Amino acid sequence: MEIIESIEDIRLQDPPGEEFTSADLTWTKYGTSEHHDDVAVIPYERVDAFIIGECSIAECPTRFHIEKGRKRTRGSLTSYKSDEYLEYRLYWCSFGPENYGEGGEILPSRRYRINTRNRAARPQSMRGCTCNFIVKRLYARPSAALLIYNDRRQHVNKSGFVCHGPLDRDAIGPGAKTVPYICDEIQQQTMALIYLGIPEENILQNHIESVQRYCGSNSKVSMSASEYVRKMGIIIRRSTHELDLDDQVSIKLWVEKNKKSTFIYQDASDTDSFILGIQTEWQLQQMIRFGHHSLMAADSTFGLKKLKYPLCTLLVFDSRHHALPVAWVITRSFDKQDVSKWMKALVDRARSVDSAWKINGFMIDDAAAEMDPIRQDF
Numbered sequence: 001m002e003i004i005e006s007i008e009d010i011r012l013q014d015p016p017g018e019e020f021t022s023a024d025l026t027w028t029k030y031g032t033s034e035h036h037d038d039v040a041v042i043p044y045e046r047v048d049a050f051i052i053g054e055c056s057i058a059e060c061p062t063r064f065h066i067e068k069g070r071k072r073t074r075g076s077l078t079s080y081k082s083d084e085y086l087e088y089r090l091y092w093c094s095f096g097p098e099n100y101g102e103g104g105e106i107l108p109s110r111r112y113r114i115n116t117r118n119r120a121a122r123p124q125s126m127r128g129c130t131c132n133f134i135v136k137r138l139y140a141r142p143s144a145a146l147l148i149y150n151d152r153r154q155h156v157n158k159s160g161f162v163c164h165g166p167l168d169r170d171a172i173g174p175g176a177k178t179v180p181y182i183c184d185e186i187q188q189q190t191m192a193l194i195y196l197g198i199p200e201e202n203i204l205q206n207h208i209e210s211v212q213r214y215c216g217s218n219s220k221v222s223m224s225a226s227e228y229v230r231k232m233g234i235i236i237r238r239s240t241h242e243l244d245l246d247d248q249v250s251i252k253l254w255v256e257k258n259k260k261s262t263f264i265y266q267d268a269s270d271t272d273s274f275i276l277g278i279q280t281e282w283q284l285q286q287m288i289r290f291g292h293h294s295l296m297a298a299d300s301t302f303g304l305k306k307l308k309y310p311l312c313t314l315l316v317f318d319s320r321h322h323a324l325p326v327a328w329v330i331t332r333s334f335d336k337q338d339v340s341k342w343m344k345a346l347v348d349r350a351r352s353v354d355s356a357w358k359i360n361g362f363m364i365d366d367a368a369a370e371m372d373p374i375r376q377d378f
Contacts, residue, residue, distance in 0.1 A: 003029045003036050007082040010041050012144060019053040020046075022133075022149065030083075037148050044137050044145040051091065060131075060155035060165040064091040065285045067132065071356030072139065080139050083146060087137035087356060093155060095164045096129030127164050128157040186210045188282035190229060192325060194236050204229045251276065263327070264345035273333035274309065277342045279326065279349070287326035288354050290316040297323070297363040300334075308332065314346070340373035 004010055007030070015024040027038040042050060055063050068090040077084060134148040157163040189210065193203045208225045244250040248267070255265045255276070264277035279287075287296075300312040314327040329342050350357045362374050 003031060003033060005030075005032065007039075007041065007138065007146060010039065012041050012043065014043055014046065017049075019049050019056065021050070021053040021057060022147075024053070025147070027149070037150055039149075040147045041144055042147060044143055047135055047145050050147065054133075057154070060162070062129075062131075062155065062164070063094045064133075065094050066090070066288055066354055067092040067097070069288075069354030069356055074139075074142075077139060082138075082140055083136065084139040085136040085146075086139045086142055087135075089135045089354070091133055091135065093129040093131040095127045095155070096131065096157075098128065129155050129163050130158060131155045188280045190232060191236070192280065192283065194229075194233055196325060200229065200233055203233075263349045264329075264342045266341065273331060273335070273338050275329065275331040275333065275338060275342055277345060278328045278330070279346070283324075283326040284349065284353065286318075286324050287314075287316055288350055288357055290318050290324065291326070291350075291359050292354070292357050293360050295361045295363060296326075296359050299365060301365055336372055340376060343373045 010028050010030065013025055022040075025040040025042070027040050029036045030039040031037055051064055055061065066089050068088075070085070070088040072086055074086070131154060132150070134146075134150075136146040136148070138144050138146055155162060155164060186207065190203060190207050193206065204226055207229050208222055211225050243253040252267070255262050258278075261278055261280045262276070263279050264275055266272055266275040268274035295317060297315040297317075298312060299315065300310065309330050309332050312329040312331070313325050314329070315323045316326050318324055327346055331338065331342070333339075347357075364371070364374070
């Protein structure tokens with residue numbers, strides 16, 4: 001295939017229909033003979049239609065999250081190439097890039113029943129999927145987006161095997177071919193709702209809707225989803241988070257075990273107040289997705305009179321205007337300096353993924369403590 005060296009020589013494609021996938025596009029080799037990628041140019045306004053289409057491929061249903069993001073302002077470059085970006089985002093399949101399976105390469109296949117009280121007979125999280133693509137909003141043509149697929153082999157791990165979905169040869173357990181994997185995003189969303197004490201019937205409805213987006217509607221899927229939510233609820237109710245009789249030691253042990261879900265931790269001392277900020281990977285992705293150029297809210301009144309350490313919940317609003325909890329902060333300090341510490345840590349975490357992330361507004365219930373830190377950090 002001929003290698004194209006200028007973006008200007010690649011035609012703009014606009015497939016019909018509300019959604020479309022990579023299979024609906026004609027891909028061009030772009031670059032040099034030593035290094036080139038498969039690329040396509042589409043209208044920037046149709047990027048979401050492409051992402052939704054890629055998520056809905058029957059052979060490998062998934063969701064894509066933003067792994068990295070950068071942004072430039074118009075006029076910041078005095079000279080530029082045809083492929084320079086105004087906005088840059090790397091999207092990665094939510095079944096990767098990490099692999100939480102034993103051995104780290106291929107998850108083990110268990111084709112027999114395991115006598116265990118654990119909730120999953122097969123792993124239900126990241127499986128080392130390497131599928132990713134880049135979306136560049138072109139600096140020279142802001143109305144166009146350049147799609148870059150470095151390797152268009154769909155949803156394989158480093159060993160080259162399909163690692164999730166109906167074509168996964170290492171599916172584990174009886175009926176695994178017909179029961180879809182519950183990806184890390186759905187799992188963490190369901191766990192967060194259970195921890196919040198949302199009624200089980202509401203959690204089940206949300207969980208079933210999330211799973212059915214990937215595999216369609218049928219009785220087996222609904223039954224499996226119902227059983228999953230029930231077991232998760234039992235496990236969480238039976239679990240204990242008292243890791244040591246000394247509360248201070250217990251908290252330190254919990255933070256050490258949950259580093260990925262802790263965005264700030266400050267132990268109490270003579271000069272510093274206790275601060276613990278909790279945010280899962282799923283919550284981070286929702287904050288980036290629904291908080292960007294949109295509203296956030298803070299509810300800092302829960303447990304204000306009853307608990308020694310009140311809970312502040314940070315919220316964003318999804319496309320249906322439903323509130324999603326995207327972070328929790330446990331502290332009894334409402335000093336502006338302490339509020340600014342955890343707000344800055346939260347913003348820095350979001351911008352480490354997408355440097356262009358910014359909100360349009362913030363709804364608060366404690367203007368005296370939160371107004372100045374919001375203006376400073378957000």
